[in-house]
Amino acid sequence: MSRNILLVDDEPDITTYLSAVLEANGYTPTVALDAETGLAAAADVHPDVICLDIMMPRESGISMYKRLKQDPALRHIPVIIISGVGQGGTFDFRSYVSDASVPAPERFMEKPIDVAEYIQTIEELVS
Amino acid sequence: MRNRRAKTSRRLNDMVLATLFQQVPYNVAVIDRDYNVVEANDNFAEYFGDWHGKKCYAVYKKLNRPCDDCVSGKVFEDGKPRVADAVGIDQYGRQAHYVGHSVALRKSEGGPIEYVLEMTRAVTETDRWQQQIQVLFDRVPCFITVIDRDYRIVRANESFRDSFGDVRGHYCYEVYKRRTSRCRNCPAAKTFHDAKPHRSSKVGVGKRGQEIHYVVSTSPLTRGRGPVEHVIEISTDVTAVKRLEHDVIEAERLGAVGQTVAGLAHSIKNILMGLEGGKYIVSLGLKKDDKKMIGEGWEMLERNFEKTTSLVKDFLSFSKGRLPELKLINPRGLVTEIIDLYKNIAAQSGIELKADLPPRLRRAPLDPDGIHTCLTNLVSNAIDACLMGKQKGTEVVLRIRDTRDKLVFDVADNGSGIEYEIKKKIFTTFFTTKGGEGTGLGLLTTRKIVQEHGGKIIVDSTPGRGARFRMEFPRKRLMALFKHEV
Numbered sequence: 001m002s003r004n005i006l007l008v009d010d011e012p013d014i015t016t017y018l019s020a021v022l023e024a025n026g027y028t029p030t031v032a033l034d035a036e037t038g039l040a041a042a043a044d045v046h047p048d049v050i051c052l053d054i055m056m057p058r059e060s061g062i063s064m065y066k067r068l069k070q071d072p073a074l075r076h077i078p079v080i081i082i083s084g085v086g087q088g089g090t091f092d093f094r095s096y097v098s099d100a101s102v103p104a105p106e107r108f109m110e111k112p113i114d115v116a117e118y119i120q121t122i123e124e125l126v127s
Numbered sequence: 128m129r130n131r132r133a134k135t136s137r138r139l140n141d142m143v144l145a146t147l148f149q150q151v152p153y154n155v156a157v158i159d160r161d162y163n164v165v166e167a168n169d170n171f172a173e174y175f176g177d178w179h180g181k182k183c184y185a186v187y188k189k190l191n192r193p194c195d196d197c198v199s200g201k202v203f204e205d206g207k208p209r210v211a212d213a214v215g216i217d218q219y220g221r222q223a224h225y226v227g228h229s230v231a232l233r234k235s236e237g238g239p240i241e242y243v244l245e246m247t248r249a250v251t252e253t254d255r256w257q258q259q260i261q262v263l264f265d266r267v268p269c270f271i272t273v274i275d276r277d278y279r280i281v282r283a284n285e286s287f288r289d290s291f292g293d294v295r296g297h298y299c300y301e302v303y304k305r306r307t308s309r310c311r312n313c314p315a316a317k318t319f320h321d322a323k324p325h326r327s328s329k330v331g332v333g334k335r336g337q338e339i340h341y342v343v344s345t346s347p348l349t350r351g352r353g354p355v356e357h358v359i360e361i362s363t364d365v366t367a368v369k370r371l372e373h374d375v376i377e378a379e380r381l382g383a384v385g386q387t388v389a390g391l392a393h394s395i396k397n398i399l400m401g402l403e404g405g406k407y408i409v410s411l412g413l414k415k416d417d418k419k420m421i422g423e424g425w426e427m428l429e430r431n432f433e434k435t436t437s438l439v440k441d442f443l444s445f446s447k448g449r450l451p452e453l454k455l456i457n458p459r460g461l462v463t464e465i466i467d468l469y470k471n472i473a474a475q476s477g478i479e480l481k482a483d484l485p486p487r488l489r490r491a492p493l494d495p496d497g498i499h500t501c502l503t504n505l506v507s508n509a510i511d512a513c514l515m516g517k518q519k520g521t522e523v524v525l526r527i528r529d530t531r532d533k534l535v536f537d538v539a540d541n542g543s544g545i546e547y548e549i550k551k552k553i554f555t556t557f558f559t560t561k562g563g564e565g566t567g568l569g570l571l572t573t574r575k576i577v578q579e580h581g582g583k584i585i586v587d588s589t590p591g592r593g594a595r596f597r598m599e600f601p602r603k604r605l606m607a608l609f610k611h612e613v
C-alpha cells in the first residue's frame with residue numbers, strides 16, 4: 001500500500017515539485033495551501049508524514065504544528081519542517097516555540113531541498 | 128576757666144582716640160624709625176600675635192631682617208601716605224593677605240616724622256573665596272562667558288578659551304558661530320529683555336573650525352532691581368553625545384542591513400526551490416515523454432525566473448541607500464493622501480478606511496516620499512489582512528499622535544492578525560501574506576525608512592482580532608538628523 005505524505009505550503013510551485021518527487025518515488029501526496037486546509041487534510045487522511053512550511057499567510061506552519069501536537073489523534077504523525085528560514089541546514093525551533101511541552105519536529109530541511117536526501121528522510125520516517 | 132575747658136576737650140580727644148584705636152575694624156600698629164612696634168591695638172595682637180618688644184618685620188612676616196620693599200621706610204622718607212597689598216604670616220603660622228595703609232605721625236605740623244601708623248585689613252578669606260570661584264569658573268566642564276548689552280564677551284573661562292580661543296572684547300555671535308550679526312532665537316537677548324533664565328541648543332564653530340554642539344543656559348547678572356547689565360552664558364558641550372546619537376542611528380542602520388540579508392536569503396531559497404522544481408518536472412516529463420508535464424515544468428521555470436527579476440528589482444530599489452530627504456511638513460497631508468488613494472479600493476472590498484487625527488498637529492522633519500511608502504505598505508497590508516480575516520465590518524484606521532517627545536503613526540486593522548511566533552520574525556524575513564505574489568519586501572522597506580528617520584516600528588497583534596503597526600519618531604532625533612542634513 002502506498003504511503004501518504006501531506007504537503008502544506010502556500011507556494012503552489014513547491015507543492016507541485018514535491019508532489020512530483022514523491023509520486024516518482026511511489027508515495028501518494030496530498031496538498032494543502034494553508035494551515036487550516038492542512039489540519040483538515042491531516043484529520044481526514046491521517047498521512048504517514050507531514051511536510052510543513054513555516055511562513056504562510058493567515059496561520060503559520062508553527063501554529064499548525066502546535067495544533068497538530070495538541071491533537072491526540074494526530075500528534076504521532078512525524079513532521080518535516082521545510083523552510084527557507086534556517087541557516088546552513090540548522091533550524092532553531094525554540095526561537096519560534098519556547099514552550100518545552102511542545103516537542104521539536106522530527107526533521108528540518110532547508111529550501112531548496114536535495115531530492116535524494118528528501119526521499120531518504122521520508123523513507124526513514126515511514127519505516 | 129578757659130584752661131579747664133581746654134583740659135576737658137583734650138581729655139575727650141584722648142578718649143575718642145583711644146576708643147577709635149581699639150575699636151576701628153583694622154589691625155593698627157605704630158612703628159618707630161628702628162622698625163620697633165611701639166603700640167598696637169587688640170585686633171593687631173589677635174591677628175599677628177604678641178608684638179611687645181618686637182620689630183615690625185618679625186611680627187608681620189616672621190622675618191629677622193627688614194622687608195626688601197619696606198613701605199614704612201618710604202613713609203619715613205617722604206612722609207607720603209601709602210596703600211599696599213602684602214602677604215604676611217598670622218600668629219598661627221598661616222599665610223595672611225592684607226591691605227596696609229601707612230601714614231606718617233608727627234608731633235607738630237611740619238615737624239619731623241616720629242612714627243608711622245599702619246592700619247592693615249586682612250583679605251585672606253575673600254581672596255580664598257575668589258581663588259576658589261576662579262578655579263571653579265575656569266575648570267568647570269562648561270563654557271562660561273559673561274556678555275554685556277552689546278553682546279561683547281567681557282569674561283570667558285578657561286574651558287571656553289581652550290575651545291574658542293581668547294576672545295575677550297569680541298561679539299559672542301562672532302566667536303560662537305562666526306556670524307556677523309546676532310543669532311536668531313538668541314537666549315541672551317531674551318534674558319536681557321525679561322531678566323529670566325533661558326535655554327537653547329546650538330551648533331557653534333571651535334577655534335580649529337570644528338563643529339561644537341552645545342546647550343546654552345543664560346542668566347541675568349544684575350545688581351538690585353536695575354536693568355540687566357550683563358548676562359552669564361553657561362554652555363555644556365554635547366558634541367560627544369551628538370556623535371554617539373549619530374553612531375547609534377548608524378549602528379541601527381547597519382543592523383537592519385544584516386537582517387535584510389537574512390531576509391533576502393529566505394526569499395532566494397524559495398525561488399531556488401521553485402527553479403529546482405521546474406527543472407525536475409521538465410526532466411521527468413522528458414523521461415516519460417509527457418508533454419503536459421514538460422509544459423508544467425517550463426511554466427514553473429518561467430514563473431520563478433520572473434520572480435527573480437522582480438525580487439532583484441525590488442531589492443535594488445530597497446537597497447539603493449538613499450538617505451531620507453527631510454522637509455518640515457505637516458503629517459496631516461500625508462495621511463489624507465493615503466486615505467484618498469485607498470478609500471475606494473478598501474470600500475470595494477467592504478472595508479472602511481478611516482483617519483483619526485488630532486485637531487492640531489505640529490510640523491515635523493520627514494521625508495514625504497519615504498513616509499508615503501511606509502503608509503502605503505502598511506495600509507495595503509492591513510487591507511489584505513482584513514480580506515483574509517473572517518470578521519464582518521472590518522476597518523483600517525490611520526491614526527497620528529503628536530506628544531511632546533514623539534510623533535506616532537498607527538495603522539490598525541481588525542483583520543486576521545499575526546501570530547506571536549511570526550510577529551517576532553516579521554521584520555527579519557521577507558514575510559509575505561500574498562502567497563507567491565509578494566516579495567515580502569514591504570515591511571522591510573518600511574522598517575528601513577523608519578530607522579533612517581531615527582524611529583522604530585512596533586507591531587502589536589492578536590491572531591484573529593487584528594494588528595496595529597506603530598511608527599514612532601522621537602522629535603529630538605528627527606531634529607538632530609534635520610540639523611545634520613541642513
